[in-house]
Amino acid sequence: MKKTWDMGLDYFEAKEMLINKLYFYRNKKPLYQRDKIAYVYLLVGLIQLRNACRVGEAIEALIKIIKTGNREVRVRVEKRKDNMQRLIVLPNEITQDDLEKVKDVVDSWEKSKKLVVRISTWYKDNLGINTHALRYACISYLGKQGVPAQLIAHITGHQTLDMIMRYTQAKIAEDILRRLE
Numbered sequence: 557m558k559k560t561w562d563m564g565l566d567y568f569e570a571k572e573m574l575i576n577k578l579y580f581y582r583n584k585k586p587l588y589q590r591d592k593i594a595y596v597y598l599l600v601g602l603i604q605l606r607n608a609c610r611v612g613e614a615i616e617a618l619i620k621i622i623k624t625g626n627r628e629v630r631v632r633v634e635k636r637k638d639n640m641q642r643l644i645v646l647p648n649e650i651t652q653d654d655l656e657k658v659k660d661v662v663d664s665w666e667k668s669k670k671l672v673v674r675i676s677t678w679y680k681d682n683l684g685i686n687t688h689a690l691r692y693a694c695i696s697y698l699g700k701q702g703v704p705a706q707l708i709a710h711i712t713g714h715q716t717l718d719m720i721m722r723y724t725q726a727k728i729a730e731d732i733l734r735r736l737e
Contacts, residue, residue, distance in 0.1 A: 565689040567697035573683065574602050575649055587657065596658040597678050599650055601690055606647040608694035608712045610634050611687040612672050617644035622655055622662050633713030642713045
């Protein structure tokens with residue numbers, strides 16, 4: 557399969573990769589500060605993958621989840637001038653114990669461009685993927701499941717259907733072409 561800017565990342569393969577890494581850090585003793593940072597970056601990635609959100613939205617969600625104790629929070633959709641809020645749901649794979657282990661790291665965070673860059677760089681250096689590929693792995697999965705583009709756009713916070721339609725239709729069309737006999 558040709559790799560594109562989104563890396564053609566499969567939703568379930570990405571999820572399995574992140575969960576396997578998460579389990580590694582869950583069981584690591586002692587958990588040094590650099591390990592906690594990797595651990596929290598994996599939590600951000602799982603949130604991003606599960607919710608088809610941008611990395612900055614996943615960071616904001618994790619901060620709010622830890623502060624409020626809620627498994628669902630609303631965050632401002634990035635790249636929107638209308639201050640639209642979107643729902644972010646904590647993946648079931650992330651436990652309360654996970655949140656407790658990284659609470660001290662997250663409590664010191666302020667959502668910033670530098671943090672987004674640090675997390676994006678960590679993903680590229682350690683997992684060989686860009687964080688935006690996690691967002692589009694979920695969008696592709698939803699498209700393949702037949703979720704209407706309007707609903708995907710609402711989930712992701714896209715203001716127009718153009719990008720959703722172009723992206724999901726291209727993926728579905730390529731899959732159909734490959735299956736032709």
